[in-house]
Amino acid sequence: MRGDRRLFEHLDFDLESGQFMYLRGHNGSGKTTLLRTLAGLLRQEEGEILWDDTPIHRIRDSYHEELMYLGHLNALKGDLNAIENLRIDSAVRGQHLDEAAAWQLLTDIGLRGHEDLPTKYLSQGQKRRVALARLWINRSALWILDEPFSALDATSVDVLQAIIRQHLARGGMAIVTTHQEVDLTSGEVCCVVLGARDA
Amino acid sequence: MQNRLINWFKYSSPATFYPVAGRLAPIFWVIAIALIGYGLYLSFFVAPTDYKQGEGYRIIFIHVPASWMSMFIYLVMAGWSAIGLVFNTRLSFMMAQALAPTGAMFAFISLWTGSFWGKPMWGTWWVWDARITSELILLFLYLGYMALVGAIDDRRRADRAGSILLLVGVVNIPIIYFSVKWWNTLHQGATVKMNGQTSMDETMLWTMLIMALGFWAYSIAVAMVRVRSIMLEREHDAQWVRDMIGEQA
């Protein structure tokens, strides 16, 4: 439910280890709302979201331990540089990321040389890459990614796909919304299309 | 046990509560009118003239019950909020919202009559007495709640945010009252003793009680009517509302 509108009902799906879920639907069909609900940011009006057979709002902290959510906002502080952003982000998640590791990470995502720049001076794609760099060091079981491929160039898209594949191969799960056709054939794929009624 | 619980939740759905509220409201209107009428009779014809304060003291027959109600309603609203937050029942939030304007009204009446009492007794319209000041703050708390709920468009958020505010307010009221009282005794500017009349006449006490009960019934009646409006407003898309109202209002 968003505002007074009922966006979806009778939605029922399971996601298992190593599985990947595509979420598709046109604008306003409730993709983001569903993702936010699954992450536990929004509370559903009816029904339940279970993690290991337990409703997620009852095991919030341990569920969030297993969860990595990236919304379409990058969650970067424009006044801080990429390294500070990444280190603080890890700290908020309760993990320690030392300076050297952060540098390494920045090299991995191809942003070496921009490390002293406050992120507000980076381009959209670069910001997105910093935000997605969290996935490199993240070992959560469930990734929920809202439009992760937007604003990325072709090479970055490939790299991100590889990362997601790796995650699935490790036995992780991922729920992703996207407009683009993405090749993630490894891992089992299930696809939910929202807003099919009016399509 | 299981059955009883389910039963309760059944009544907590707007569609079932709407007609219940409709039936309860007239009953409480009658009780309210009867009690307030009797209370007025008592306060003007039975209660004797006070030897110190003359006829002016009759104001307390509305002042005190109104103050009681203003505090009581706030507590009830907080109670509904707590229930709503725990059990996630929409009706509880609606009840809290239905009571708020009436609570604010009683707080206002309490202040108004207090100052109309204060003028002849102490020679001033307003005294920074601990109770009056606390009552004023209570009025602010009511207004804050109503403003917050009114400012949020998303109903769910408005419900929950208002409830949190009410609970925070309830925890704070004793602290506020205590500090204001302390502040007042330290300053002792005007030598005012609110609870000066130590030997309260029994008829006076009864009259105040009856008036308070009348106000209580009035509050319930008003809340029932208002909660019905709130339900219609919020659920105007729901089938039960559409079916019930039909095409002619």
Add this chain to the structure above:
Amino acid sequence: MLETLLWIIRRDVTIALRRRTDIFTTLIFFVIVVSLFPLGIGPELDTLRLIAPGVVWVGALLASMLALEQLFLADHRDGTLEQMLLAPQPLSLLVIGKVIAHWLITGLPLVIMAPLLGLQYDLSLEALKVMIWSLLLGTPTLSLLGAIGAALTLGLRSGGVLVALLVLPLYIPVLIFGAGAVEATTSGLGGSSHLSMLGAILLLALLGTPFATSAALRVSAE
């Protein structure tokens, strides 16, 4: 846990230091409000000495309230708040970190500035000392209580005014004991009992408000 707390504080303070205007607007507001009163009331030192505690405290109250709106707004806009809500850490802990940082940025400068303003009002050295203590104990409570209001009104159109309406009634005890401490000192009664009350209120607020703020944040971020 402690590390997380420190990182949050460090983040907010660093950001504030990189854009200093936020700190200064609050401070300048405080100075201006307090300096306006003599202009409205008249320059008699006896009167000024009498009203000084109240004026400084009301000024501090308004200034710290003014800064509240920003407390969670930036985090809400850039998505960091979402990450904080989803962090596998108690949200109240993160909230405490935010509030401490907020106090360091907006509250502490007021405490440092207050004695200078007290001089404008011809307060004695003793009274100035007590004033600093009362502000030091009182302003963190203001930030803690204010955080609830900021969280409740997060992202609302009329947020700024609404915060005032919600938060000012809750500030009353702090105002009473804060101004009372200074007043009691100037009248020779000694302000230590007021100060211990302020300390007690601060402890209560520290224990209670983070939970309310967290709950409010979860509601507002939906």
Add this chain to the structure above:
Amino acid sequence: MSIWDKLDMGKYALYVWGSFGVTALCMIVEPILLRSHATRIRKRIARLNRLEK
């Protein structure tokens, strides 16, 4: 002694009637406002019903 003598509050008339009057006004106006509000909502919903038909 008639009712009116009994209700004459002497020098307190202004205060007593000022209090009771305002209270009565509040408690009469509030239900009236509520009633008109409810009617307005019902009318609006009825209109919606007609429109959707």
